[in-house]
Amino acid sequence: MPQAAETIPTSLFEGADQGYSIKLDAFEGPLDLLLHLIRKNEVDIYDIPISLITRQYLDYLKLMKELNLDLAGDFLVMASTLLQIKSRMLLPLPEPEEGEGEEQEDPRAELVRRLIEYQRYRDAGLELGARELLGREVFARPCADGCCLEGFVPADDGPIELDLFELSEAFNQLLARIPTARAHEVAGQDTLSIVDAINEILSRLDGHESMEFESLFLDDMSRERMIVTFLALLELCRIKLLKVIQNSRYGAIHIFPSVAATDNDGASDALPFA
Amino acid sequence: MHFPSLNAIIEGLLFVSDGPMTLDRLTELLPDYERASVRLAVQELRDDYEQRGAGVHLVEVAGGWQLRTVPELMPYLSRMVKGRPARFSQSALETLAIVAYRQPITRQEIEYLRGVDTGAVLKTLLEKKLVKILGKKDIPGRPIIYGTTREFLEVFNLKDLKGLPTLREIQSLDEVPIFEVQEELPLGGEQRGEP
Numbered sequence: 001m002p003q004a005a006e007t008i009p010t011s012l013f014e015g016a017d018q019g020y021s022i023k024l025d026a027f028e029g030p031l032d033l034l035l036h037l038i039r040k041n042e043v044d045i046y047d048i049p050i051s052l053i054t055r056q057y058l059d060y061l062k063l064m065k066e067l068n069l070d071l072a073g074d075f076l077v078m079a080s081t082l083l084q085i086k087s088r089m090l091l092p093l094p095e096p097e098e099g100e101g102e103e104q105e106d107p108r109a110e111l112v113r114r115l116i117e118y119q120r121y122r123d124a125g126l127e128l129g130a131r132e133l134l135g136r137e138v139f140a141r142p143c144a145d146g147c148c149l150e151g152f153v154p155a156d157d158g159p160i161e162l163d164l165f166e167l168s169e170a171f172n173q174l175l176a177r178i179p180t181a182r183a184h185e186v187a188g189q190d191t192l193s194i195v196d197a198i199n200e201i202l203s204r205l206d207g208h209e210s211m212e213f214e215s216l217f218l219d220d221m222s223r224e225r226m227i228v229t230f231l232a233l234l235e236l237c238r239i240k241l242l243k244v245i246q247n248s249r250y251g252a253i254h255i256f257p258s259v260a261a262t263d264n265d266g267a268s269d270a271l272p273f274a
Numbered sequence: 275m276h277f278p279s280l281n282a283i284i285e286g287l288l289f290v291s292d293g294p295m296t297l298d299r300l301t302e303l304l305p306d307y308e309r310a311s312v313r314l315a316v317q318e319l320r321d322d323y324e325q326r327g328a329g330v331h332l333v334e335v336a337g338g339w340q341l342r343t344v345p346e347l348m349p350y351l352s353r354m355v356k357g358r359p360a361r362f363s364q365s366a367l368e369t370l371a372i373v374a375y376r377q378p379i380t381r382q383e384i385e386y387l388r389g390v391d392t393g394a395v396l397k398t399l400l401e402k403k404l405v406k407i408l409g410k411k412d413i414p415g416r417p418i419i420y421g422t423t424r425e426f427l428e429v430f431n432l433k434d435l436k437g438l439p440t441l442r443e444i445q446s447l448d449e450v451p452i453f454e455v456q457e458e459l460p461l462g463g464e465q466r467g468e469p
Contacts, residue, residue, distance in 0.1 A: 028365050029390030074390045117387060120441050124375060125367030127439050134429045137345045139355065141292070165400055165407050 030078030031118040033060060038115070045115060048108055050089055054082040085111060167244060170253055171230050174217055192225055197232035202241070205257055213244070213253035280307060280315045281322075294338030294428065336427035337434055369395045370404060370426070374438055377421035378408045384420075396420065404429065
């Protein structure tokens with residue numbers, strides 16, 4: 001936290017030491033920095049003067065340190081890669097093995113490949129960003145509060161099968177609701193195995209067409225029990241006894257017994273806990 | 275009131291729809307009409323908007339049709355629309371591009387291509403529903419593989435993944451791909467045995 005500074009910093013570095021944070025448009029990563037250096041020096045990417053580029057790269061790292069920028073570990077990894085390439089280029093090439101006419105690969109080859117590959121995706125990213133984006137250049141109806149990312153309903157009204165990410169997001173919301181720690185809880189009273197939880201879910205679903213995801217988790221359930229119930233739900237999905245479906249994006253999540261459940265033979269075959 | 279034309283009916287449907295409408299969906303809603311005539315009507319409608327120089331036009335996006343404002347209206351509309359428009363950082367765009375062109379792809383492969391940790395960016399993209407988990411890759415560790423979503427196509431105004439701008443080809447680049455082609459594994463497949 002930048003405290004109200006008593007003294008006016010005389011230099012940038014002093015300021016940094018006293019907790020001023022300076023936001024600079026830093027490079028996205030080591031590859032971005034390398035590309036910048038290559039462009040700045042106007043050198044051929046296929047014939048990188050490795051000692052020049054390595055020196056400038058290390059100078060930049062030093063500068064970042066002085067400016068107190070967060071120096072990501074990835075930058076250091078690249079520094080060591082550069083130094084390794086440099087030292088390999090200094091070593092004399094070993095005599096080619098007889099009979100094997102294979103050419104020694106330039107030590108820089110892999111780096112060049114990565115740089116070029118990276119440049120392609122960086123450019124493609126810029127091109128994507130320059131498109132006419134929904135909610136930025138073009139608008140559609142309804143545009144919920146300017147953020148067109150939210151509130152989209154797919155054109156086809158059929159139910160949506162959830163992916164794992166959405167399901168675990170919903171579970172995290174549930175978990176957030178219950179208090180984390182309850183003092184003096186007696187352990188061992190409320191143990192529930194996944195098998196028990198599976199049976200419980202199935203018996204509660206029995207006779208119903210569907211259930212709401214949230215109603216699986218009773219309010220007085222302990223955290224452990226909720227987790228076990230959730231694991232049981234995942235297991236049931238995995239063995240395809242249940243289907244988890246949302247009627248609309250961000251809508252309530254419903255649990256359906258899938259068709260396999262009515263097919264009794266098939267179901268008991270698939271159940272590893274039977 | 276006179277009997278509405280097919281074009282007018284479709285225009286109404288598209289106006290009310292809150293997302294891109296596929297031709298399938300339109301045909302389903304209009305059982306009295308042939309699919310071919312529905313398609314023709316959609317095209318006529320699109321040309322009609324184009325010729326009139328209207329403020330909205332009919333665009334093909336995410337496999338469907340949607341009425342969207344023309345980009346020229348942006349300065350006027352952004353005044354009306356509350357909140358900040360979607361902004362994408364360079365790292366988000368880079369990551370999206372890699373996922374879009376290379377899907378299915380693991381986080382490790384993305385990080386190799388970008389040279390930096392991508393966990394936070396990937397999480398944001400997942401939360402914004404631009405990227406989704408496709409399944410797991412069948413290699414040791416079974417890492418998660420990612421792909422782009424339908425929302426990605428909608429937001430980035432793309433008809434389909436083939437509509438992505440072609441990657442700039444770099445001459446005399448090795449043809450060897452860095453990663454071999456990988457099979458997509460569905461989540462919750464038939465495999466079992468692990469607890």
